[in-house]
Amino acid sequence: MDSARSDALPDSAPDDSAADNPAGFTVDFTAGYAALKILVAGGFGVGKTTLIGAVSEIRPLSTEEVLTEASRPVDHLDDAGAKTTTTVALDFGRITLGDDLALYLFGAPGQDRFWFLWDELAHGAQGAVVLADTRRLQDCFPAVDYFERRHLPFVVAVNCFDGARAHTTAAITAALDLDPGTPVVLCDARDRTSGKEVLIALVEHAGRPR
Amino acid sequence: MNDSVPLWFDDEAGPLVRLYAMTGGRAGASGRFDLMTVVRAVPLPGHGPPLPPEQRELHLLCARPRTVADLASDAGLPLGVVRVLLDDLLTSGLIGVGPQVQPAGLPDPHLLRRVIDGLRAL
Numbered sequence: 337m338d339s340a341r342s343d344a345l346p347d348s349a350p351d352d353s354a355a356d357n358p359a360g361f362t363v364d365f366t367a368g369y370a371a372l373k374i375l376v377a378g379g380f381g382v383g384k385t386t387l388i389g390a391v392s393e394i395r396p397l398s399t400e401e402v403l404t405e406a407s408r409p410v411d412h413l414d415d416a417g418a419k420t421t422t423t424v425a426l427d428f429g430r431i432t433l434g435d436d437l438a439l440y441l442f443g444a445p446g447q448d449r450f451w452f453l454w455d456e457l458a459h460g461a462q463g464a465v466v467l468a469d470t471r472r473l474q475d476c477f478p479a480v481d482y483f484e485r486r487h488l489p490f491v492v493a494v495n496c497f498d499g500a501r502a503h504t505t506a507a508i509t510a511a512l513d514l515d516p517g518t519p520v521v522l523c524d525a526r527d528r529t530s531g532k533e534v535l536i537a538l539v540e541h542a543g544r545p546r
Numbered sequence: 547m548n549d550s551v552p553l554w555f556d557d558e559a560g561p562l563v564r565l566y567a568m569t570g571g572r573a574g575a576s577g578r579f580d581l582m583t584v585v586r587a588v589p590l591p592g593h594g595p596p597l598p599p600e601q602r603e604l605h606l607l608c609a610r611p612r613t614v615a616d617l618a619s620d621a622g623l624p625l626g627v628v629r630v631l632l633d634d635l636l637t638s639g640l641i642g643v644g645p646q647v648q649p650a651g652l653p654d655p656h657l658l659r660r661v662i663d664g665l666r667a668l
Contacts, residue, residue: 369611369644370657371582397618399625428619433664437657440582440615460582460647462658532665539665543658 373440374538375457376427377482378467379475380446383495383525385427387467388441391531392429399424399453424450426457439535444479454482463542464490465534467525470503473511480512489542491519493534517544568600568623569630578636579629581615584644597640601631605640 376384388394400423427443442457444464458464464483468476476492483490494508503511505520514520521537524530579585587608590597597605600623607620618628635641 369584371584371613372657372661373582395619396622397615397625399618400627423624428615430616431665431668433661437660437664439661439665440613442581442615456581459649460580462653532668536662536665539658539661542653543655 368436370437371440372438373442373457373461374535375442375444375461375464375488376467377444377454377464377476377479378446379469379472379479382446382467382469382472382475384443384446384467387465387493387495387523387525387531387534388427388429388443390526390528391535392431392439392441394427394429397426397428399426424453426453446475448478458482458486458488461488463538464488465538466490466492468492468494468508468512469497470494470508471497473508476512480514484515487546489538489544489546491521491534491538491541493521493523493525493537495525496522517541568598569627572630576629576633578643579614579632580647581613581625582647583614584611585614585617585632586611586642586644588640588642590640600627601635601640604628604631605635608641611644 376388378384385394424445426445427441429441431439431441433439442461444454444457464479466476466479466483480490480492492508492512492514494503494505505522508520509518519537519541521534523534585608587605590605596602600621603621604617607617612620614625614628614632617632618625621628623631632641636643
């Protein structure tokens with residue numbers, strides 16, 4: 337774990353850090369630590385927080401963001417001197433898969449006025465889970481559209497509330513007009529095993545040649 | 547402290563030290579730190595002025611490799627504040643950072659296989 341891996345660090349700390357280091361600390365900052373990111377998206381109240389909490393230890397994470405023009409009418413910020421930042425709480429979970437490997441889950445805020453956060457959350461992501469509720473399927477259209485435009489691999493996970501499985505995956509594929517090959521899986525967001533299966537389906541999909 | 551005396555501050559009141567005080571009034575970070583950028587502390591040289599409390603806490607938290615998101619969550623500070631503080635630590639040579647996070651690069655098949663196997667084993 338602590339073996340020197342300086343080749344993994346093309347962009348390391350300033351040179352003077354080594355000079356100030358009497359212990360002769362080897363440049364080994366990240367030791368090959370791999371952090372993979374997956375987004376969990378979907379409409380408001382569809383169960384994103386529940387899913388992240390079922391498969392990982394969910395933790396608080398907040399970000400202070402400058403409000404965009406689009407969100408100003410919502411927040412009634414007409415005065416130039418008014419507050420222009422807002423604190424957004426993100427759902428954030430980590431699944432540790434080894435000393436040097438962890439999977440990070442980020443819930444993408446479902447409300448329209450937080451769209452500006454999505455680009456940062458999607459940057460470098462391996463893929464996304466679009467959580468859907470068949471009673472409000474239209475709520476996940478924006479997320480499907482977003483990931484298709486950016487060619488980010490995603491799976492649609494249909495949260496079967498109360499075990500109701502009224503629709504087939506083929507019907508959902510058709511209703512969402514998904515690209516062929518986009519997996520649709522039925523799940524129970526409250527169930528850890530079911531949530532794991534969703535993540536496995538996504539990672540398998542992300543690894544397929546495109 | 548006497549338990550019968552109610553505290554005049556609580557979590558609802560917000561942090562006792564305002565966030566702009568922690569960052570010296572700066573709001574914008576360099577953009578070097580993505581959510582998933584891996585950070586690790588360089589041992590303190592043992593001389594020089596002590597670090598401000600928030601920088602010292604971040605430095606302790608990344609004794610092992612940690613992502614920026616981990617650090618913000620563990621320190622209980624907003625991401626924007628953590629990015630400014632990490633900029634300072636990097637400028638001082640007190641942390642090292644991993645490679646820049648690439649925008650949705652081709653996934654390493656071996657890594658994905660390890661993730662799948664790891665998830666199955668959980």
